[in-house]
Amino acid sequence: MGVGTSVLAIDAGNSKTDVAVVAADGEVVGAARGGGFQPPQVGVETAVDVLAEAVARAFAEAGVDSVGHVSACLANADLPVEERELADALRRRAWGPSVDVRNDTFAILRAGLLEDAEPRGVAVVCGAGINCVGMLPDGRTARFPAIGRLSGDWGGGGGLAEEALWHAARAEDGRGEATALRETLPAHFGLDSMYALIEALHLGRIPAVRRHELTPVLFATAAAGDGVARSLVDRMADEVVAMSAVALERLGLLAEEAPVLLGGSVLAARHPQLDNRIAALLAERAPKAEPRVVVARPVLGAALLGLDQVGAPTGVHARVREQYESDA
Template identity: 60%
Template sequence: MAVDAGNSKTDVALVDTTGRILGTARGGGFRPHADGVDAAVGELARLVAAAGAGPGAAPVDHVQACLANADLPVEEERLAAAIERCGWGRSVTVVNDTFALLRAGLPDGSAPRGVAVVCGAGINCAGLTPDGRTARFASLGRISGDWGGGVHLADEALWWAARAADGRGEPSALATALPAYFGLAGMPELIEALHLGAVARARTHELAPVLFAVAATGDAVARAIVARQAEEVVVMARTALARLDLLGERVPVVLGGGVLAARHPLLHDDVLEGLAAHAPRAEPVVVTAPPVLGAALLALDLLGAEADGYAALRARWA
């Protein structure tokens, strides 16, 4: 059983070692911090049943769960214990969902070695060497030094747009583009709508694509935000490579998550230029396949699948 549970969606897939997909299910985001571990795993149980496992079904050989918000080792342990109690599989492994992206971008049949940066709703980075050493970040927001991801970018765009509108900041087309997205006349109206609830604060993440569209017109403020995001992607990758003594070696740097997988030209080019300057032997790889592919590949690794099984699985999610 492969599980990829992100901030915005959760995928469950039952696969066999030949690469056949026996069942799938998709649900909402996985939020053990907000909902509690038991409630989050309870919602996961609904998807497991929908995929054809769980109560009444024989346990699978292995459950490979790659979970958002499993940011610290202690959180991985707690979530693994909760999933083990469900009895879905004979063995259970829980890792942060960044490792699913990393595995999806690495070649099959060789010892894992590389670094992944995921930039979706949030941002994270993880690296792995053949001897089992890992590099990772807490990815807990500002308290752990993070900058970026779609939610953060939208908030930055709003901050700069508000200051552009009231004169405290540089002029920017963001001041008209952001409220226009919600059908509003200007930033005062958008600020009021967000404050009073006429526009749900949860919808602000929708503004990240607007930021990229404004940046593409040459707007200096929007362009600076995008450039800052690229810098953060590069510094995370370079730091992880350095921690693992891989900076001087030719290894993949896997890029994924909604923001990076979209290949926005300005962001994508800035990331490639930054990697070329600061990690010149890195080999950028953009993964657009569903992250559950990486979880399934990790399960096949553990179960000793044949090469044909990997190829069939990748073809299914190509």
């Protein structure tokens, strides 16, 4: 494998990390999956240690100890200063002589663009959290800080679970509107009341990390017709479209044909109510936008961004895409 044009692709989300070693000809010669990437909780070096464990396994499979370029799309790289700090941390690991760090939403954007298309469009990722980025061929981008309520964000899988718990708790004690979430959320954990679920979560008998399991319960409750649950799904669609439309407007694409690429576990699940409302609202606010759900693993986008950086020919891009899309 020609080390000068090989690429280490990293897609690191809050809950899991995928890495791939891509040879100069586009063959994926090593791959591994690791844990979540959460530098705000554990610190930068400890978070990068999680990446390092997966990278070591991928390098071992590929039979190399370095590559020509590192392309890392990382959750929690939300501000330019964070991208620079994380890039410095990756350079210290000496995985390759050049390193490019971007927010993980760019991986969704690049994975969803066709090989003969310009790097032009908007991507929204809705997994544990929510984020949106846009890109033009001249390199201009549109971004949001996307660090939670502090920066005006709402939703994502984690946010939806918290909202569902809030409404269910108030329904049980009488402060809020009646909702079937009062029964469906505790039932998921084999409990008979919201009081029991609140107690179990508060005392740690149910680990906090398991709260994300409640997001599919929310969607199932909405699909069964519950008004409160349906209102939360509608609001999630509103947020996706709001971010998309603002990013399109910032890039001058609001009145032009442009892809709006949707990724992350919540959007990839293709919930009909969510899908239909996103399509309807986009048709109103950005009539020429083309919403598409990206089902390929985001590490493909990180790999394609890396191949862009090293000037790989189109055929190499097509080969690595074929390998990942055949698994989608």
